[in-house]
Amino acid sequence: NAGVMQNPRHLVRRRGQEARLRCSPMKGHSHVYWYRQLPEEGLKFMVYLQKENIIDESGMPKERFSAEFPKEGPSILRIQQVVRGDSAAYFCASSLVDGANYGYTFGSGTRLTVV
Amino acid sequence: QQQVKQSPQSLIVQKGGISIINCAYENTAFDYFPWYQQFPGKGPALLIAIRPDVSEKKEGRFTISFNKSAKQFSLHIMDSQPGDSATYFCAARQGSNDYKLSFGAGTTVTVRA
Numbered sequence: 651n652a653g654v655m656q657n658p659r660h661l662v663r664r665r666g667q668e669a670r671l672r673c674s675p676m677k678g679h680s681h682v683y684w685y686r687q688l689p690e691e692g693l694k695f696m697v698y699l700q701k702e703n704i705i706d707e708s709g710m711p712k713e714r715f716s717a718e719f720p721k722e723g724p725s726i727l728r729i730q731q732v733v734r735g736d737s738a739a740y741f742c743a744s745s746l747v748d749g750a751n752y753g754y755t756f757g758s759g760t761r762l763t764v765v
Numbered sequence: 766q767q768q769v770k771q772s773p774q775s776l777i778v779q780k781g782g783i784s785i786i787n788c789a790y791e792n793t794a795f796d797y798f799p800w801y802q803q804f805p806g807k808g809p810a811l812l813i814a815i816r817p818d819v820s821e822k823k824e825g826r827f828t829i830s831f832n833k834s835a836k837q838f839s840l841h842i843m844d845s846q847p848g849d850s851a852t853y854f855c856a857a858r859q860g861s862n863d864y865k866l867s868f869g870a871g872t873t874v875t876v877r878a
Contacts, residue, residue, distance in 0.1 A: 654808070683864065692771070692854050692868030693809065706865075741808050745864075754864075756801075756808035 652677075654744050654757035655724075662763045663732045671727040671760045675744030682725045683754060684717060687739040696740075699725060732764045768792055769857050771869025779877050784842035786872045788855035791836065795857040799866070800829065800840050803852045812853070813840075845876045 655674040663669050675682050680701050685693040686709075695709040699719035710717065714732075719725040729736055739761050745754035770789045778784045788798075797816055801809035815822045815829040815838065822829045828841040842849055855869040 656808075659806075681864075690774075690870065692767075692769075692856075692870045693866070694868070695865045698864055709865075743808075756810065758806065758808045 654679075654742055654755050656740075656742050656757035656760050658760060659758065660761045660763070662765060664765055665733060666731050669729040669732050669736070669762055669764075671729075671740050671742075671762070673725040673727070673742030673744075673757060675725070675742075676746075676755060679744035679746050679755075681745045681747065681754070682719050683743045683745075684725075684727050685741045685743065685756075687741060687759070689738070693741060696727075729762075732762070734764050737762055737764045767870065768867040769855055769869040771855050771872060773872060774870070775873040775875070777875045777877060778845045780845060780847060782845050782876075784840075784845050784849070784874050784876070786840045786853055786855070786874070787837065788839065788869050789835075789837045790857055790867075792857070792859060792867075793836070794859045795867075796860060797858040798829070798831065798838050799856050799858075800827075801854045801856060801868075803854065803871075809854055842874070845874070847876045847878050850874060850876050 682699045684696040687693045697710050697717045698706040714730045716728045739759045741759045743754040743756045799814035800812045802812040803809040813824050817833050826843045831838045852871045852873045854871045856866040
């Protein structure tokens with residue numbers, strides 16, 4: 651069981667470029683959650699997806715950020731026209747059923763640095 | 766707005782000592798309180814969790830104490846070891862149908878040999 655796989659581990663982008671972060675959930679898991687961790691802060695919920703559906707994107711910034719979890723392939727968190735304030739660690743988690751009662755497993759994260 | 770307040774930000778303890786991390790919350794709808802351990806370069810991993818119907822839960826050297834009336838809970842690491850050096854996050858979930866966790870800001874624990 652490879653766990654939740656995120657790539658790349660580190661990503662450097664210049665201001666104005668696009669960042670694409672990928673997350674492959676644990677085998678058999680169909681629920682994916684993205685969290686963002688800013689320096690010196692705890693993780694903040696961004697979005698919850700099931701296959702082909704966005705269930706809750708209440709934590710996503712209204713502009714430049716989008717997420718998808720297609721029928722085939724990994725979940726993608728996309729940040730367009732990155733700014734320095736987007737520099738953070740982005741963590742993906744997955745669960746077998748919705749994470750309410752059983753919690754979920756986090757990946758090792760993608761550290762995004764915007765220069 | 767931080768829904769879960771965590772302190773201290775960092776602490777240093779000698780090997781064999783006790784590490785204590787405290788968290789406080791305001792939302793009385795929270796009904797599940799997990800603690801996560803995060804090593805550098807890794808994602809958070811669930812360490813131990815408690816529900817508000819119990820006042821204490823122990824797993825090995827890790828104990829959660831929960832005070833419902835004070836809306837506070839704490840993690841105690843007994844006989845701290847250098848391998849316990851990590852960042853610890855408390856978290857809370859609102860309601861049995863909620864999948865979102867509200868995290869504290871984290872405590873970096875350093876255990877000196």
